[in-house]
Amino acid sequence: MGRKVIAEAVGTFVLVFFAVGSAVVGFETVGPLGVAVAFGFVLLALAYAIGPISGCHVNPAVTLGVLLNRGITPREAGAYVVAQVVGAVVAGGLLKLLVVAGGVTDETGGLGTNAWGESVNLFGALIVEIILTALLVLVVLLVTHANASPGFAGLAIGLVLTVIHLVGIPLTGTSVNPARSIGPALFAGTQPLSQLWLFIVAPLVGAVLAVGVYRALVGTRSGLGATTSHDPTGAAVDR
Template identity: 60%
Template sequence: MQSSLRSSMSAEEVETNPQPYAAEFLGTLLLVFFAVGAAVLSSEYIGTLGVALSFGFTLLALAYAIGPISGCHVNPAVTLGMLMARRMSLHTAIRYWIAQIVGAIVGSALLFLVAKQVPGLQTDESFGSNGFGDRSAVHINAFGAFVAELILTMLLVYVVLSVTHKVAVVGFDGLPIGMALAVVHLVGIPLTGTSVNPARSIGPALFATGSALTQLWLFIVAPLIGAVLAALVHRVTHPQTGRDELANAEPAESTSR
């Protein structure tokens, strides 16, 4: 049985076939609409645990829905981790990043349209965006937010890299990744609202405007650095799996964000 998060296409097919990019666009759109939507529309009813599970379950479902097509990264940090692990080319990674960011913006636009139909729902300065200082539930400062996002993203990307390799137990790799995303949200929601996914942060911030945009840099930079660290740590803990994977492994593995 093939891994649900491992693309069935060769490297050449991924680069020339539009399906993986369409899948990344749609997957990121759905992740933002449903998971961020849970935070925007339902948080007062489902709480932090419910929002965290919404992210985890949405990613788990997407892993099996689009994993065989694109690898279900739905997260620029995961794609960067895959690039660092030499499981995909830079050319393919750039196209993935574009698809993910555009998908997040469209998903946020659809969510914004729905939110505006709810009387009294506040979207300015919030709208599921990430933040620190006064925009954090616990008022964490910028340095603390940066460290938190770095570590949380490192965990997520490390899990992705570890369970999607060819020697991993196939067919179940979506489960630990979905669980990891839920766990990092349980820790991160009170701190920053949890990004660990630059695309997920960019989309809502564009509609929240104000300080959501001025603080956005942190939720782009910290997750990407966390992804690089995850790839480096994975290379140390799984030395046999990091050898020339671009030539030997399927190029688009995994998901997140």
């Protein structure tokens, strides 16, 4: 269990520091496409790197989906979520340190935080984040289903996260991951913090929606989907 928790903390740190960091230090250079690809590639790499250890959730919404799908115990889920938030907060703090003391220019103007108001209103942001998260969690559950083709889940998950960011970046900056939103927001001032609740609530609602769709597609007991016994690489998780 200890190795799983460490893997989730490290994995979430890597996702936030490198993927959110790609926006913070290079958004004007790489643009939304580059940031979307960064998120997708980082998650793809993590799926194969730590998938055999923890299943590579690195996202409380994914953990909730797996929990509701009976692929993880409540105790494990709680430990995963704490580890994910800790990893994201450490990454957000390090990005802030680079901006404040490292001479790095924050090209997002908000440490890569999520927000609504310029391109979408509160209601629109809520719907967007619910639907995008539902897509992510649904894909995770389907491609890690017991009957899915082994070895290709990580690729599918990385690709869908890229597409999700291409849609979401112009609207909310794309959360679909409460930990990803919490980490930078804690160091970005009052405005991001005041809107943070939406980027916690909407992804969790999206996860619940995804589980409902998943069960409608494959049934309640025909496969575990992203379980602790099957990871995105198709290998057995180290227990």
